[in-house]
Amino acid sequence: MPSAAERTRTLVQSTCSAVVLIPGAAGHQPGALSPEGRAVGPDGEVFLLFPADAPPVRAATHAQDDELPVVLELTDVAPVSVPHRIRGRAWVSGWLTCVPGVAEPGRMMLRLEVGSATVDDLWGSGEVDAEDFAAAVPDPLHAHETEVLQHLHAAHGDRLRDLDALLGDHAAGLLPRRDVAPLALDRFGLRVRFSAGPHHCFDARFDFPEPVRDISGLRRELHRLFEAARA
Structure with a gap:
């Protein structure tokens, strides 16, 4: 399974929603606290792009000792319609500073020096220190996950329903049959929600024989998985 550090890094570098939580600050609309862009630097720092007048920019500009303690909260929502659609959350704690002269006019780049992180998702919960976060890499399929899951949901519902044949007789009494949807995808396998x-929901995980490295390998493994279910 992916480590807690890898899962956190994947969420940070994905398109899931994010807000910067500033201790002691209240009354701001969530949109004003959401970065327009984010990226991870070579040393594990997180760069966040905001309008120059956004509350996090103002707070970082006026912070004592030029460091503002904040939490970057990320919320991961399944890209297809399923019950209980939130797949996980992560909280990255650290110190925020301004990086002048990097962003275009009217924008400001902020640097989040990571202190620690926590993730709570479909795999469970875990703690992540700054060194592990910096060393981790995002899942290689994260840029393709949304497109692949939406395609499976829209065009291959029959194949998804066939997957219950791989679960064995012991799961027959637990399986709701009305809806089947692909819930999550990573290099290790596919997770499906029956509901x-x-x-009345039941999640099933279908692991690949070997971790997938790219979209071509993913296509091969999905084909093998669906063929095995029909055999």
Whole structure:
């Protein structure tokens, strides 16, 4: 399974929603605290792009000792419609400073020096220190996950329903049959949610024989998985 550091790094570098939480600050609209862009630097720092008049920029500009303690909160939502759609959250704590002269006029780049992080997702919860976060790499499929899951959901519902044949007789009594949707995808496998309403859900994980490195390898493994379900 992916490590807590890798899962956190994947969320930071994905397109999931993010807000900067500033201790002691209240009354701001969530949109004013959401960066327009974010990236991870070579030393594990997180760069956040904001309008020059955004609350995090003003707070970092006037912070004592030029460092503002903040938490970057990330919320991961499944890209297809499923019950309980939030797949996970991560909280990256650290210190925020301005990086003048990098962004275009009217924007300001902020640098978040990571102190620690916490992730709570489909794999469970975990703590991440700054060194592990800096050394981790995002899942190689994260840039393709949304497109692939939406395609499977829209065009291959029959193949997804066939996957229950791989679960064995012991799962037959647990499986709601009304809806089947792809929930998550990473280099290790595919997670599918079977549901018969919000209170009757069952998740199944289908692991690949070997970790997938790219989209071509993913296509091969999905083909093999669906063929195995129909065999």
